[in-house]
Amino acid sequence: GTSVVVYMVPQYSSIHIAAVVVSMFSTIICGFLFLLVVKRLPEHVQVDDPAVVKRLAKKLERQQIPLRSDYGYKVSLFSHLHQYSRKAPLTQLLSIPSTVIHPSIVRLGLQYSQGIVAGSNARSVALLHAFKQVIRDYTTPPNEELSRDLVNKLKPYISFLNQCRPLSASMGNAIKYIKKEISNIPSQCKEEEAKTKLLTCIDRYIEEKIVLAAKAISKYAIEKISDGDVILVYGYSSLVNNILCEAFEKSRKFRVIVVDSRPRLEGREALRRLVQRGISCTYVLISALSYILPEVSKVFLGAHALLANGYVMSRVGTSQIALVARTYNVPVLVCCETYKFCERVQTDSFVSNELDDPDDLMVTRKGKTQLENWQDVSSLGLLNLVYDVTPPDFVDLVITDLGMIPCTSVPVVLRVKNLDQ
Amino acid sequence: MPGADKETDLTERIEAFLADLKRGGSGTGPLRGSGEMARETTYLLRRITAQARWSSAGDLMEIIRNEGRRMTAAQPSETTVGNMVRRVLKIIREEYARSRGSSEETEQQESLHKLLTAGELSEETFREHFVHLKANVIEAINELLTELDGTTDNIAMQALEHIHSNEVIMTVGRSRTVEAFLKDAARKRKFHVIVAECAPFCQGHEMATGLSKVGIETTVIADAAIFAVMSRVNKVIIGTQTVLANGGLRAVNGTHSVALAARHHSTPLIICAPMFKLSPQFPNEEDTFHKFVSPHEVLPFTAGEILSKVNVHCPVFDYVPPELITLFISNIGGNAPSYIYRLMSELYHPEDHKL
Numbered sequence: 001g002t003s004v005v006v007y008m009v010p011q012y013s014s015i016h017i018a019a020v021v022v023s024m025f026s027t028i029i030c031g032f033l034f035l036l037v038v039k040r041l042p043e044h045v046q047v048d049d050p051a052v053v054k055r056l057a058k059k060l061e062r063q064q065i066p067l068r069s070d071y072g073y074k075v076s077l078f079s080h081l082h083q084y085s086r087k088a089p090l091t092q093l094l095s096i097p098s099t100v101i102h103p104s105i106v107r108l109g110l111q112y113s114q115g116i117v118a119g120s121n122a123r124s125v126a127l128l129h130a131f132k133q134v135i136r137d138y139t140t141p142p143n144e145e146l147s148r149d150l151v152n153k154l155k156p157y158i159s160f161l162n163q164c165r166p167l168s169a170s171m172g173n174a175i176k177y178i179k180k181e182i183s184n185i186p187s188q189c190k191e192e193e194a195k196t197k198l199l200t201c202i203d204r205y206i207e208e209k210i211v212l213a214a215k216a217i218s219k220y221a222i223e224k225i226s227d228g229d230v231i232l233v234y235g236y237s238s239l240v241n242n243i244l245c246e247a248f249e250k251s252r253k254f255r256v257i258v259v260d261s262r263p264r265l266e267g268r269e270a271l272r273r274l275v276q277r278g279i280s281c282t283y284v285l286i287s288a289l290s291y292i293l294p295e296v297s298k299v300f301l302g303a304h305a306l307l308a309n310g311y312v313m314s315r316v317g318t319s320q321i322a323l324v325a326r327t328y329n330v331p332v333l334v335c336c337e338t339y340k341f342c343e344r345v346q347t348d349s350f351v352s353n354e355l356d357d358p359d360d361l362m363v364t365r366k367g368k369t370q371l372e373n374w375q376d377v378s379s380l381g382l383l384n385l386v387y388d389v390t391p392p393d394f395v396d397l398v399i400t401d402l403g404m405i406p407c408t409s410v411p412v413v414l415r416v417k418n419l420d421q
Numbered sequence: 422m423p424g425a426d427k428e429t430d431l432t433e434r435i436e437a438f439l440a441d442l443k444r445g446g447s448g449t450g451p452l453r454g455s456g457e458m459a460r461e462t463t464y465l466l467r468r469i470t471a472q473a474r475w476s477s478a479g480d481l482m483e484i485i486r487n488e489g490r491r492m493t494a495a496q497p498s499e500t501t502v503g504n505m506v507r508r509v510l511k512i513i514r515e516e517y518a519r520s521r522g523s524s525e526e527t528e529q530q531e532s533l534h535k536l537l538t539a540g541e542l543s544e545e546t547f548r549e550h551f552v553h554l555k556a557n558v559i560e561a562i563n564e565l566l567t568e569l570d571g572t573t574d575n576i577a578m579q580a581l582e583h584i585h586s587n588e589v590i591m592t593v594g595r596s597r598t599v600e601a602f603l604k605d606a607a608r609k610r611k612f613h614v615i616v617a618e619c620a621p622f623c624q625g626h627e628m629a630t631g632l633s634k635v636g637i638e639t640t641v642i643a644d645a646a647i648f649a650v651m652s653r654v655n656k657v658i659i660g661t662q663t664v665l666a667n668g669g670l671r672a673v674n675g676t677h678s679v680a681l682a683a684r685h686h687s688t689p690l691i692i693c694a695p696m697f698k699l700s701p702q703f704p705n706e707e708d709t710f711h712k713f714v715s716p717h718e719v720l721p722f723t724a725g726e727i728l729s730k731v732n733v734h735c736p737v738f739d740y741v742p743p744e745l746i747t748l749f750i751s752n753i754g755g756n757a758p759s760y761i762y763r764l765m766s767e768l769y770h771p772e773d774h775k776l
Binding site: 075077261262263268271272275280281282283284285286287288289290291292315316317319320323324327348349350361363365370371374377379380381382383384385388389 | 618619620621622623626627629630633634636637638639640641642643644645646647648649650652653674675677678681682685711719720724727730731732733734735736739740
């Protein structure tokens with residue numbers, strides 16, 4: 001802008017100076033707007049950039065949170081992601097009792113990193129309950145505003161939880177909601193009143209976005225289940241389990257095939273719960289998918305997040321199931337609440353993912369563990385991915401609490417939600 | 422009497438082999454590879470040729486056919502046994518034709534005219550006695566054995582034609598042929614191998630340790646991650662248990678998902694399979710095709726009470742249709758799946774397709 005203006009008006013010096021000043025302002029404003037619009041790339045996908053890692057270390061030091069170190073040989077394709085070991089939880093590096101972090105947050109972080117609390121709904125609900133405890137125990141320091149100080153208190157907790165296990169999209173949205181609610185507390189509000197207000201807000205969020213949403217989704221999904229159906233589910237999705245149990249209670253006759261995969265073997269939990277209700281189930285591993293699919297009439301999948309370009313981010317293996325189901329012309333239905341919708345876009349499972357403990361892939365069969373000393377062999381790496389993205393052409397329908405939509409309508413829902421807020 | 426001793430010795434060996442077959446294929450990968458199975462079968466057939474009592478080619482073929490039927494019944498999934506029996510039968514036919522002096526061309530040409538005019542005469546023509554037939558047949562079987570010994574090396578020799586530097590190659594489970602193939606290429610080129618572990622038996626772990634020991638960059642992934650990483654893979658090279666007559670495969674569990682993922686990403690799927698795995702079977706009903714093993718590999722007995730309330734399946738093999746396959750690399754070179762039927766007609770005689 002500056003050079004154009006200078007070229008246009010060479011001989012009038014006063015106008016020249018004014019033009020230069022105006023163009024400088026405009027570039028500054030443009031730059032500022034640019035920074036506002038484009039979000040900064042999150043730290044947990046920039047592990048290969050030493051400047052970012054240093055910045056994070058400094059931030060954590062300021063917040064008095066220990067830095068968790070990576071474990072094991074990382075496959076070169078994933079050098080931009082963290083890889084932690086479950087045997088070295090972050091809490092070992094903390095001093096107990098911790099003065100900086102609330103004990104319920106410490107417990108929550110440990111539960112996340114050990115996999116005791118897993119699944120996006122469970123993690124969000126646990127997070128919100130822990131925050132409720134934090135708010136109950138909070139007292140505003142003198143000369144401080146609750147709306148500003150509480151948000152600042154939450155920041156180190158969020159960093160700590162992020163270090164224990166990267167935040168899920170649902171947790172990110174919940175945190176955004178809480179921060180907004182806290183900042184909207186008017187300054188003249190008394191502390192007790194403000195705290196009760198926040199607690200009821202959180203309860204309402206859980207009730208609306210998770211519990212009632214599950215009921216609404218079940219209602220829609222049950223229309224799609226007919227008598228004599230053979231339904232395939234993958235792993236453990238609390239929402240899909242809920243749907244199946246409710247459909248069974250409404251006396252629909254169907255049977256379920258639970259597909260599971262190593263190393264997490266979450267499907268066994270789903271199997272247990274379904275069998276307890278009395279639903280007849282079959283159990284296979286994902287490698288037997290081609291064998292079992294000719295029997296299947298519908299596939300129900302859960303989701304971790306729905307991305308803005310229509311891709312479904314879910315447990316690793318979901319895209320494989322959707323692919324093979326499409327080959328056999330079996331309809332694939334994804335069930336997802338709207339609070340898991342995310343503004344990110346992603347086209348493959350590499351750029352943003354989570355690497356779990358690589359030691360989980362080891363298995364002992366007949367007394368022999370083949371990969372026991374994999375760390376000693378320099379050219380051997382183990383890869384334990386947690387998530388993958390399913391392209392929208394494999395998914396036939398997404399069932400949300402707002403109704404049944406195609407995968408490509410996710411940005412529409414996000415826009416509508418933003419307008420509402 | 423020496424003759425009786427030899428016969429009892431022979432029957433003992435046959436019984437021992439049958440018992441081995443019955444015990445062998447437990448699905449955790451045979452205790453011995455298919456190559457060894459083929460060699461054992463051929464040794465046994467050579468012994469039968471040498472020691473059994475027969476006077477004409479027709480008798481010998483009858484004996485071998487009976488033994489072959491018993492052997493394939495003992496372990497139907499081990500198709501190399503049946504394939505070797507058919508090869509030997511073809512050898513006998515050829516040697517007989519050569520002894521008679523008729524040219525091989527007319528014997529092998531199949532035409533509609535021949536099918537209509539021939540028919541009743543086929544068995545009759547094998548009744549003549551030739552003095553040197555036994556020696557010729559045994560010599561031909563020895564040639565077959567030399568061919569079997571060199572298959573893995575022949576396939577591995579072609580590795581450099583197919584693998585270039587800095588490639589990412591995916592493989593599934595464990596195949597001795599593919600292992601030799603990759604190790605041969607690794608002597609001259611640097612590439613990266615991703616091994617899918619192939620639950621529940623996890624043979625992929627053994628493959629990965631074997632490959633990494635010679636310095637190949639290897640990564641082990643879970644079966645569920647196959648589609649997720651497929652976008653970065655340049656080639657998929659796998660082995661198989663059997664190559665079917667239509668060019669399809671009967672391979673280890675999970676191969677069909679790999680083939681579909683490869684087709685979605687337009688990644689070439691290359692099969693390294695020696696010729697003795699080519700079987701004249703066609704894939705028929707899905708049910709008769711499968712083999713199952715104990716489901717405790719999938720859901721162990723420690724899972725408790727729910728075991729009695731659920732059905733658990735543990736299939737061993739998968740069918741991969743020929744449309745998903747790009748190339749077969751065998752000891753006689755590379756072939757497209759559409760050419761397999763022709764190779765079959767060179768290896769086996771059509772009347773031996775059903776033993």
